Amino acid sequence: MAAQLGPTLGEALREWHDFYILVGTAAATLVGLMFVAASIGSGFYNVNHQAGLRAFVTPTVVHFAAILVACLLIVAPAQSWQSLGTLLFIEGIIGVAYTGSVILHMRRHGFTTSVDLTDRIWYALTPVAGYAIILASAVALALQARPSLLVLAIGLAVLLLAGIRNAWDMTLWIVMQPRKPD
Numbered sequence: 001m002a003a004q005l006g007p008t009l010g011e012a013l014r015e016w017h018d019f020y021i022l023v024g025t026a027a028a029t030l031v032g033l034m035f036v037a038a039s040i041g042s043g044f045y046n047v048n049h050q051a052g053l054r055a056f057v058t059p060t061v062v063h064f065a066a067i068l069v070a071c072l073l074i075v076a077p078a079q080s081w082q083s084l085g086t087l088l089f090i091e092g093i094i095g096v097a098y099t100g101s102v103i104l105h106m107r108r109h110g111f112t113t114s115v116d117l118t119d120r121i122w123y124a125l126t127p128v129a130g131y132a133i134i135l136a137s138a139v140a141l142a143l144q145a146r147p148s149l150l151v152l153a154i155g156l157a158v159l160l161l162a163g164i165r166n167a168w169d170m171t172l173w174i175v176m177q178p179r180k181p182d
Helices: 009-014 016-042 047-075 083-106 117-142 147-176
Strands: none
Touching: 009 016, 016 047, 016 147, 047 083, 047 117, 047 147, 083 117, 083 147, 117 147
């Protein structure tokens, strides 16, 4: 039997509303900043760096976008416990599968041995953990368990922190690259 939280999901989410608005806004802003950073670094990115773009830059944008989508689903009116749980479960499965494909891409191009352990953890394992936590929260949401909202917040925070850390790491890497003489 499901642990009843209250009459509606809306009432349960009311205390979390500002959190999800803040996290969603941060993710949307960071997606925009990633586009700005990519534009600024466009002179550096070329065909030779395509594998790195697909392994590092694109996944960071995807993770920020996943946070934004989750927050949009959460604050959308007329959701039920089951519909929100189902939609977040689908997003979590897609996130785990996508991150798995990124890890395989990193292995094929030698990034799993050429980048340090810290980067492998933050670019590959931390996003998998974030999506796994979102999956767990989705199941708990479908069961109407009160901790599901806290677990979901933790999963989104893990993705957000990984994205921020990785965006900063990419920025530093680009800044430290030797400049071509004009």
